Amino acid sequence: MSSSSDFQQDRHSFSGSPEKWNDFELPGDTLYYRFTSDMSNTEWGYKFTVTVGHLGRFQTGFEILKQMLSEERVIPHIPLAKIWEWQVGVACRQTGHQRLKAIHLLLKIVQCSTQGDCDFTLLKPLWQLFTHMENNLCHDVAKPGILLPLHRALAELFFVTENRVTELGSLQEYLLALNTEDHLHRCTAQ
Numbered sequence: 001m002s003s004s005s006d007f008q009q010d011r012h013s014f015s016g017s018p019e020k021w022n023d024f025e026l027p028g029d030t031l032y033y034r035f036t037s038d039m040s041n042t043e044w045g046y047k048f049t050v051t052v053g054h055l056g057r058f059q060t061g062f063e064i065l066k067q068m069l070s071e072e073r074v075i076p077h078i079p080l081a082k083i084w085e086w087q088v089g090v091a092c093r094q095t096g097h098q099r100l101k102a103i104h105l106l107l108k109i110v111q112c113s114t115q116g117d118c119d120f121t122l123l124k125p126l127w128q129l130f131t132h133m134e135n136n137l138c139h140d141v142a143k144p145g146i147l148l149p150l151h152r153a154l155a156e157l158f159f160v161t162e163n164r165v166t167e168l169g170s171l172q173e174y175l176l177a178l179n180t181e182d183h184l185h186r187c188t189a190q
Contacts, residue, residue, distance in 0.1 A: 121177035
């Protein structure tokens with residue numbers, strides 16, 4: 001079995017008893033297979049089951065949600081508030097590329113949201129991460145000012161979100177919810 005017709009990419013070969021077969025994943029939407037008998041037995045052959053994606057897999061969920069958010073006719077039928085809440089939690093728990101992908105989906109949700117779709121105050125943990133990164137960048141003047149991908153992604157998320165809450169007329173509530181009372185006092189003193 002392979003993901004290419006020449007059987008060179010993602011190739012998996014099996015023979016013998018069913019116990020020797022293992023589950024495996026192939027990228028893409030097409031499976032190529034070849035069955036060859038050595039004529040040593042009179043058994044009927046092999047049976048295998050193909051399933052699309054895996055429930056609970058991050059990449060599968062990411063791709064499905066990204067596609068749904070790209071279809072304007074589908075967006076009104078999506079429970080954006082619940083997906084927003086869930087996706088913020090995913091962005092807080094994940095690391096590396098998965099966190100970047102989660103933030104990418106948050107950006108898409110912000111851009112297609114309407115009044116009341118998303119509780120933007122749920123972004124507070126990501127805001128704290130962003131301000132921590134900002135503070136470290138300001139204190140580390142020895143290194144060049146190259147932003148990490150996560151820092152850039154969070155900067156874009158908060159820039160777009162701030163513009164969105166301004167359009168919706170709830171900027172003050174949003175800013176108050178994201179910042180601590182101590183931070184607001186320091187800003188006021190400055």
